[in-house]
Amino acid sequence: MKRLEGKVALVTGGTSGIGAGAVHRLRAEGAKVVFTGSNRSAADEVCAATGAEFVSHNVRDGAAWDALSERIERDHGRLDFAFANAGTEHGDGSVEDITLDGWENVIGVNQTGAMLTVQHAMRLMSRNPGGAAGSILVNSSMNAHRAMGNFVAYSVSKAAVVALVKSAAVHAGNRKYRIRVNAILPGVVETALIRNLIDTSGDPTATRAAYEGLSPLGRMARVEEIAGLVAWFASDESQFVSGSEYVIDGASTAGMMGV
Amino acid sequence: MSDLGSQRLKGRVALVSGGLRGIGLACVERFLAEGAEVVLTDLEAEDGTLVGETLGRLGQAASYVRANVTSEEDWEAVLDAVTRRHGKLHILVNNAGIDLTGPIAETSLEGWRRIMSINVDGVFLGVRTFVPLMAASGAEVAGGASIINVSSIMGLVGLSEVSGYNASKGAVRLFTKSIALEFAEKKMPIRANSLHPGFVVTPLLKEGFQRWVDKGVAEKPQDLVDLMSSRTPIGRLADPSELASAAFFLASSDSSYMTGAELVIDGGWTAQ
Numbered sequence A: 001m002k003r004l005e006g007k008v009a010l011v012t013g014g015t016s017g018i019g020a021g022a023v024h025r026l027r028a029e030g031a032k033v034v035f036t037g038s039n040r041s042a043a044d045e046v047c048a049a050t051g052a053e054f055v056s057h058n059v060r061d062g063a064a065w066d067a068l069s070e071r072i073e074r075d076h077g078r079l080d081f082a083f084a085n086a087g088t089e090h091g092d093g094s095v096e097d098i099t100l101d102g103w104e105n106v107i108g109v110n111q112t113g114a115m116l117t118v119q120h121a122m123r124l125m126s127r128n129p130g131g132a133a134g135s136i137l138v139n140s141s142m143n144a145h146r147a148m149g150n151f152v153a154y155s156v157s158k159a160a161v162v163a164l165v166k167s168a169a170v171h172a173g174n175r176k177y178r179i180r181v182n183a184i185l186p187g188v189v190e191t192a193l194i195r196n197l198i199d200t201s202g203d204p205t206a207t208r209a210a211y212e213g214l215s216p217l218g219r220m221a222r223v224e225e226i227a228g229l230v231a232w233f234a235s236d237e238s239q240f241v242s243g244s245e246y247v248i249d250g251a252s253t254a255g256m257m258g259v
Numbered sequence B: 001m002s003d004l005g006s007q008r009l010k011g012r013v014a015l016v017s018g019g020l021r022g023i024g025l026a027c028v029e030r031f032l033a034e035g036a037e038v039v040l041t042d043l044e045a046e047d048g049t050l051v052g053e054t055l056g057r058l059g060q061a062a063s064y065v066r067a068n069v070t071s072e073e074d075w076e077a078v079l080d081a082v083t084r085r086h087g088k089l090h091i092l093v094n095n096a097g098i099d100l101t102g103p104i105a106e107t108s109l110e111g112w113r114r115i116m117s118i119n120v121d122g123v124f125l126g127v128r129t130f131v132p133l134m135a136a137s138g139a140e141v142a143g144g145a146s147i148i149n150v151s152s153i154m155g156l157v158g159l160s161e162v163s164g165y166n167a168s169k170g171a172v173r174l175f176t177k178s179i180a181l182e183f184a185e186k187k188m189p190i191r192a193n194s195l196h197p198g199f200v201v202t203p204l205l206k207e208g209f210q211r212w213v214d215k216g217v218a219e220k221p222q223d224l225v226d227l228m229s230s231r232t233p234i235g236r237l238a239d240p241s242e243l244a245s246a247a248f249f250l251a252s253s254d255s256s257y258m259t260g261a262e263l264v265i266d267g268g269w270t271a272q
């Protein structure tokens, strides 16, 4: 019996990067997986490779959430794990330069989108046959603790979702739900997005070295290395963990590097 | 469904200090279930009945060395025993620990030094003793060797009349981050992370609760279990196996990008 057999999982932003890695891993461990996003052709590839189910869906759209929740409840009858992973830095900038539209876009996806994911996952899980139970995980970032000067909205939103999971974890406790809510804070992960940033930076070698140098390990994380932690949170291994923030960043934020 | 028995630690050797009971024993059992060979250390004599019974139950893959974590000589003897029996070490759990409670004005220097020597010196000596062997062994396995230092939520937040324990566990937290940075910067294949359990039902906790009862804080230990459960968002205390599942994750290749991190397993206690 595989570790996640019998479980139903939801991954937002699952068509690429960490989200796609999570879909692969959750499927490999036996979970049924519904994932969301907007890139249909990328989604088709993930579906073909994993047998997961895709729903075109925008995390910041409240009405779309009602429809998605109904669909999960109707088709699967339960939800055991939700990974609020969808995120963006589109429109971001420094506090001095960012436009209001840019700010609202990043906060809308990263912060409001994460809140809606936690909200709808908790409502679904609270109605699970056998009692209110499940695991909700939010993908924050090490930037929750180390803010970037040139990405104010991203940094703020990633810090905000740490407070979100703590509030939601305490709420679940107040309601006596066996629903746990946690955040992971990855360092730089070598996704297609980062690779593209490197390739188009003008000086790929220097840009790559800068990303790699953020971790004392001298490298970026591989998507699979984050997916392993995601699967652990989806499994019953993490039953006593709630309201926590797990840093997975190759010691990037453990302290200062030596001189 | 857990990953129990996945054999993901096959071919690996683990050492757990304070492994005869509580969280340490749970880690030993889990590592064995995952295919590792495990050496456990504790204070009991090697020919003692508890040791005999425990090894009889755990089977051939487990062995025991009597060692006080505060003693340099004892750690040398453990290194000797591990080297002779296995020639390698991939996983080190510095788990042995004691607690100390009471008002600061009544805390003796002797008591303070005792908790520092077990909870802090013990972790330092364990790491220092095994770094060379783990650096060599870590190169053989995906994700490298893994040091797991057992701190506590009391290494993250303070509690009244727990000053000595708070100080010792806070030390473990930052000691772990520093060695994680050192190993990473020197490209040594060893990761180091700290575990921060909340309230776990172990002999240590039961004895601590009994002392509170003796002091008149509560009528019986169960009242304290109920009180602490009601103050934990998840509504109950932890089972030692729930700490072992985090130790297993850190011991396995799945945590290969995790170093210098702190894994809090407290049922939401510190989120409030």
Ligand SMILES: NC(=O)c1ccc[n+]([C@@H]2O[C@H](COP(=O)([O-])OP(=O)(O)OC[C@H]3O[C@@H](n4cnc5c(N)ncnc54)[C@H](O)[C@@H]3O)[C@@H](O)[C@H]2O)c1
Binding pocket: B017, B018, B019, B020, B021, B022, B023, B024, B041, B042, B043, B067, B068, B069, B070, B095, B096, B097, B098, B099, B118, B150, B151, B152, B153, B196, B197, B198, B199, B200, B201, B202, B203, B204, B205
């Ligand atoms: N139980 C909890 O609620 C809790 C919470 C947070 C952290 N912890 C930590 O977890 C670790 C294990 O705690 P536990 O609850 O399993 O305790 P425990 O008392 O049940 O087990 C600890 C083991 O360590 C051994 N030990 C003590 N001093 C030693 C020494 N000098 N040398 C060698 N071995 C020694 C003991 O003999 C015992 O077998 C400790 O570091 C403790 O501080 C426990």
